[in-house]
Amino acid sequence: MRSASLGLLASLLMLGSCMAGSDAASASLTAEKPDMWMIVGEQRFGITLANATAAQSLAALAPLTLEMSDLNRNEKYATLPRALPVKASRPGTIRNGDLMLYGKDTLVVFYKDLNSTYAYTRLGHVNDTSKLAQALGQGTVQVTFSHD
Template identity: 60%
Template structure:
C-alpha cells in the first residue's frame, strides 16, 4: 500500500482551509499586537503625550524596567534634553551619523537624551527608542529645563 504525498492544503475542504487560514492570521495578529505593546512606552511633556517605540536593545529593556519615572531634563546645545541617571544602564554605543528629531538615546552609561532636532553627529550613543510622531516635539520641550515623564501606560 502506498501513501499519497498530497500536500495538506489540498486534502482539506476549501471551507475548512479558509477557516484555518483565518485562525492563523488571527494568531499572528495577536502575537504582533502583544510584541508591539511590549515595545511601546509613553513620553509626557506637560499636557502632550507621545508614543515611543523602544529599540530592541538591552539598554532599552533596562530603561523600560525602571518605569514609570519623571526626569527633570536640561537643555544642551539647543537640540537635545538630557538627564543623568543615578544608576547606569547597559550600553552598546554606536555612532549613528545622523541624529533624528525624536531619537531617545543613551550617552555613555547613564545620560538619557531626547533629541528634538535632526543633525549630523560624530558622537556614539546606545539607542533606547524613538518618538513615533516627533512633529512639534521641539515646541513641547521648549527652552531650558523641562519635566519629562516616561511610562508604560
C-alpha cells in the same frame, strides 16, 4: 447569459479584492500601542523602543520622572538613577525624536535632526515628533516616562 454571469463573477471578484485591500489599508493605518509613553506637560508622546538590552532596562525604570536640561538647542538630557547596559556606536545622523543613551547613565531626547560624531546607545524613537520641539521648549523641562 453566460457572458453576463462571467461579468457578474468578475465584478464580484474585483469588489472582494477592493474590500480586502481596504481592510488591509485600514489595518496598516491603525496605530500599534507604543512600548512606552513620554509625557511633557500636557503632551503625550508614544515611544517605540529599540530591540536592545539598554532599552529594556530603561523600560524597567518606568515610571520615571526626570528634570531634563537643554543642550545645543537640539536635545534634552538627564542623568538616570542607575547605569544602563551600553552598546554604543556613532550614528552619524541623528533624527528628531531619537532617544539615546550617552555614556552609561545619560538619557538624551533629540528634538532636531543633526550630524554627530559622538557615540550613543540607541534606546528608541518618539513615534510622532510633530509637536516634540514645541513641547520640550527651551531650558529645563520635567519629562515623565511611563507604560500607561
